[in-house]
Amino acid sequence: xxxxxxxxxxxxxxIVAALLVLWGVAGIFAFYSDVTMNESRLxxxxxxxxxxxxxxxxxxxxxYGAAVWAGLFGAAALLMHRRLAxxxxxxxxxxxxxxxxxxxxxxxxxxxKGAATVVPFPVVILAVTLFGLWLSTHAGRRxxxx
Numbered sequence: 312x313x314x315x316x317x318x319x320x321x322x323x324x325x326i327v328a329a330l331l332v333l334w335g336v337a338g339i340f341a342f343y344s345d346v347t348m349n350e351s352r353l354x355x356x357x358x359x360x361x362x363x364x365x366x367x368x369x370x371x372x373x374x375y376g377a378a379v380w381a382g383l384f385g386a387a388a389l390l391m392h393r394r395l396a397x398x399x400x401x402x403x404x405x406x407x408x409x410x411x412x413x414x415x416x417x418x419x420x421x422x423x424k425g426a427a428t429v430v431p432f433p434v435v436i437l438a439v440t441l442f443g444l445w446l447s448t449h450a451g452r453r454x455x456x457x
Contacts, residue, residue: 320392320455324446328389331443335383338436342379346372359423371413378406378440385443394456396447404440411437 353361385399411433414420420429450456 318454320450324450324455325390327446328386331386331439331446332383332390334439335379335386338379339383342375345375363418363420368413371410374406374410374413378403378410381406382440382443385447389443389447389450389456392450392456394447394451396456397444397451400440400444400447404444407437407440 348364353364356364381399381403385396385403388394388396388399414433415430447456
């Protein structure tokens with residue numbers, strides 16, 4: 312059994328955790344906008360975007376939800392200094408990889424819109440998720456989480 316020596320958390324840790332919570336809230340807003348899509352918003356989309364939205368597999372929204380909710384709860388766990396942050400970020404990472412793996416490997420999105428248009432933001436999402444996982448691991452090793 313490993314013993315953990317608790318050390319004082321630096322101020323930057325709380326600030327970064329709070330920023331990750333804000334990022335998570337933005338993700339929840341995007342998810343909410345997706346699940347509450349209505350006819351008028353669909354009608355305003357370009358043809359390709361409307362077809363893409365309407366032909367996603369049924370599991371896609373569940374994976375999207377898992378990614379954003381686990382990310383938000385992971386960030387909140389960091390802010391509350393809980394070790395639960397790491398497993399939550401692992402769930403979020405798996406869901407992000409599945410979600411964007413399907414988008415980029417099973418659709419023609421890149422061919423239709425171009426890599427420069429569609430790849431950067433998912434890369435940022437992946438990077439933030441990996442950072443949250445790293446931070447939760449680092450904080451756990453430093454004894455900042457209980």
